[in-house]
Amino acid sequence: GQFSGLLEELVERHKVARNRTREFSGERWAPLELTVPHRITQRMMKRVISVLREARHGGTVIFIPLENAGEPSREHPYIDLRYPFADSRARLSFPDLIVDILNRLAQLYGTADHEQEPTAVGWEEFEATTDAQIETLDEALFDVAHLIAGLAAADGAVVMSKQNELLGFGGMISGRLPDVESVGRALDLEGEKVAEEETGDVGARHRSAYRLAGALPGSVAVVISQDGGVRWVCQKGGRVTYWEQE
Numbered sequence: 001g002q003f004s005g006l007l008e009e010l011v012e013r014h015k016v017a018r019n020r021t022r023e024f025s026g027e028r029w030a031p032l033e034l035t036v037p038h039r040i041t042q043r044m045m046k047r048v049i050s051v052l053r054e055a056r057h058g059g060t061v062i063f064i065p066l067e068n069a070g071e072p073s074r075e076h077p078y079i080d081l082r083y084p085f086a087d088s089r090a091r092l093s094f095p096d097l098i099v100d101i102l103n104r105l106a107q108l109y110g111t112a113d114h115e116q117e118p119t120a121v122g123w124e125e126f127e128a129t130t131d132a133q134i135e136t137l138d139e140a141l142f143d144v145a146h147l148i149a150g151l152a153a154a155d156g157a158v159v160m161s162k163q164n165e166l167l168g169f170g171g172m173i174s175g176r177l178p179d180v181e182s183v184g185r186a187l188d189l190e191g192e193k194v195a196e197e198e199t200g201d202v203g204a205r206h207r208s209a210y211r212l213a214g215a216l217p218g219s220v221a222v223v224i225s226q227d228g229g230v231r232w233v234c235q236k237g238g239r240v241t242y243w244e245q246e
Helices: 004-025 035-055 089-108 123-128 132-152 204-215
Strands: 059-064 079-084 157-161 166-173 182-186 194-198 220-224 230-236 239-245
Touching: 004 035, 004 089, 035 089, 035 123, 035 132, 035 220, 059 132, 059 166, 059 204, 079 157, 089 123, 089 132, 132 157, 132 166, 166 204, 182 230, 204 220, 204 230, 204 239
Parallel strands: 059 157, 182 239
Antiparallel strands: 059 220, 079 166, 157 166, 182 194, 220 230, 230 239
16 A cells, blocks of 8 residues: 555556557557556565575665655755765656566466457566567566665665655664653554554664654665665554564
């Protein structure tokens, strides 16, 4: 739910490309199952976490709402972003690559027959394909995951918009934000059931993530510890809540 806006945008951009192709060439792209963009995006983040886990130095990736993505270090006192990226198309490489993959996959399983409607394509077809173009795009996506993980290894957090636009790195969450005395540890996937915990025993990375989530609704912090533990932190029903993956 936190990233539904990104998934809707990816699907809409793919739909525009699909309709444009059909209008100008008559080519019918195969419809894609709705799980495909979600699983590609999910796998991308898993790669980032995997690289940071293997390196054993920890790191933090922060996603902030789009309305806070303009100049987070000036307009919003939540994060001091020491190394911001220039506002250019390069910041959008991750979503662009996913859309390119969706377009190529739909084209690959499509048909030039104006009468026949191609069958839906799902995750199995994506994993089974040996198409050179998709392999190249997937390798580029893998490189972006390594880039994000490498930037997260530096002091401070990698900061991204919730549309997965890279905003910068070396982000320091403001120490002036109110402390969060207790948080909810999610006991189910949706965070409907939580166990309340005090925050005194956690490290600086986690306390900073809690402060940000408490002060900036809609933000999501992914904190990877040196021991490989992963916590996703955000607000849920007005309470700072985290989901833990050992």
